[in-house]
Amino acid sequence: MVEVKLGNPRDAAGVSREADSPRSSLIAHFGAGQPLRLDAGIELEPFQIAYKTYGTLNAERSNAVLICHALTGDHHVASVHPVTGKSGWWETMVGPGKPIDTERYFVICPNVVGACMGTTGPASFNPKTGKPWGLDFPVITVRDMVRAQAMLLDHLGIATLFSVAGGSMGGMQVLQWAASYPERVFSALPIACSTRHSAQNIAFHEVGRQAVMADPEWRQGRYLLEGANPRRGLAVARMGAHITYLSDAALHRKFGRKFQDRENPTFSFDADFEVESYLRHQGISFVERFDANSYLYLTRAMDYFDLAADCGGVLASAFKDAKTRFCVVSFTSDWLFPTSDSRAIVHALNAAGARVSFAEIVTDKGHDAFLLDEPELFAIVRGFLDGAGKARGLKVGG
C-alpha cells in the first residue's frame, strides 16, 4: 500500500466549491433554452463555463487566440492558480512578450466541460436534484468540450479565432476545432497529441480509473454527498499517469537511483528513492486541486476521441478543404503521443491540401515537454504565429 499522508477529507468540498464558484475567473452562464447538446444524446442545461482572458480584443475582433488545456489543466493558463497559489501552467508560453504574446493577441482559456475548476462537471451542483452531479453527470467527449467553447465564443461575440493552441488533450481539442468549425479557425497549433487515443493510452487511463474506483472512499462516486474523498485512489492514478508524461531518460537524469534524505536503504517500504518521494508528492498535491470523478470523465473523453471514426474512417476527410494553417509539433521522447501520431495528422492534412508545418523537437523530457522550458518550441510557436499574423493582416501590437 502506498503511504499517502492524508489531509483534511473535507478538501473534496474545497474542490467542489471551486467547481461552482471559481475564484479569479470569468463565468459565462447558459440557462434554459441554451443547452449543450452532447454526443451522448443528452442536452445539458443549465451549465456554465469558467474562463480567463488575457490581452485586449482588437476592433476588428481578429486577434483572439483560444488556448485549450490538457487533462488535468484548467483555465489559469498565465495567472496564479486560486487553489495551489502556483503560477499559470503555460506562463512560459503565454504572456506579454511571450510566444503567444498577450500584448498582441487576445487570449481566451476556458475550463473544459466535465472539469472541476468552474465549468460544469461532475463536482458541480446540479440544480435539478439539489446535489452534486457525481456519476449522474453525462459522459462527455472532446467534441462536446469544443461545442461548449464555440458557445462561449458566440457569447463573447467572437466569430473567428486567429489561432487555437493546446497540447495533449488540448491538442485534441485543437484538431476537433479545425474539423468541426474550419471556417472559424484561421490557424491551429496541435502539440504533442493525436487524432485518436491509442490502445496503450486507453489502457493507462483504465488503470487510473480503477485506482480511483478501488478506493473505498470513492463511495460509488457519491463521495461528495457522503463527506468522503478518494484521495489515495486519485493519488495513485496521478502517480501512474505522471510516469507516462516523462521518459526513462528524464527520470534517470533527474533521480537516477538516488536515495531520499538517507545514506542507506531502510529495508522497509518507505520512500527510500528520490523518484518514489517525487511521485508521492505529485500524487498528494494533485488531489488537493482535482476532483476524482472529473478525472474519470475527462480520461473517458480522451479515450473516446477518434477523429477519423467521425468521418467514415478517412482522417483526411476531417480536414477536407481546410483553409486553416496548421503547425503540428511533437517531441522525440514522448511515448504517450509519439511522433508517428503527429505524422499521421500531417499526412492527413497534406492529403486534404491543407497548409501545414510540422516540427519534431529533440528532448528527453517526454510528453510533458510541451509545458516546460523548450526554447525551440517557443521559437516555432512564435514564428508560426508571426507568419499567420502577417497573412491575417494583424498589426504588430494588436
Add this chain to the structure above:
Amino acid sequence: MSMLSRAKHDLTMADAARNPGGSRVDLLAVAQMVEHGARVLDVGCGDGELLRLLGDTRGVDGRGIELSREGVNECVAKGLAVIQGDADTDLADYPDDAFDYVILSQTLQATRRPRVVLEHMLRISRHAVVSFPNFGHWRIRLQVALGGHMPKTDNLPYSWWDSPNIHFCTIKDFRQLLAAVGAKMEKGVALNAWGSPLRLHAPWWFWNLFGEQAVFLLSRKE
C-alpha cells in the same frame, strides 16, 4: 530537344546583385521559372532560403519538405509551412495535381531513387523545377580522368565516403531520365562556375562541358 525554349529571362549577375537578401544565383534561376502566386512545394528546402525568396519575389503559396530536423525547425520558426520528411518516401502521400510547381533544388543527386522522385513530382504538380550539379563539367571530368580520384569542388565539397550525394548525373544523363519518365523540358539554364548563365544558343555538348549547375523547368508530356 528542338522543343526546348530556354529561359525567357536570362539570368545576369545584376539579378543577383539586385536581390536584397543576396540569394544564391542558382536559387534565383529556380525562382525565375515559377509563376507569380503559384502553389509550390520545395522538396529538400534546407533552411528555407528558396521558399523565402519565392514568397518575397513571386508571392507564392509555398510549402516545404526537409529531411534534417534542424532545417525544418528553422523554417517553421521563420513562419514557413515546412514539414520533416523524405523526398524518397513522402511524396507518395500527396494527391495528384496538388501543386503548380514542385521544386527539387540541389537535392536530386541525394535521393535514393531519382526516377521515382521525378515521377511523383510530375504526378502531384503540373510543373517540376529541378536544379542539380552537372557531373559533366570539365573540371570534374579532369579530376576523374587525370587526377584519378572522385571530384571535389566548392559546390561538392564532400569526400566520397561521407557524401550525401549518391546519384550524380550529367546534363546529358538527366535528359535521358526525362525521356525515360516522359517529361517535357520547358526551359533550361546552365550556370558556369561563376554563376553566370551560359550563352543562350550554345549546343548541348557545350552546356554539358561548361555548365557547373543546371536548372530545368519540366512538365508532363500530354
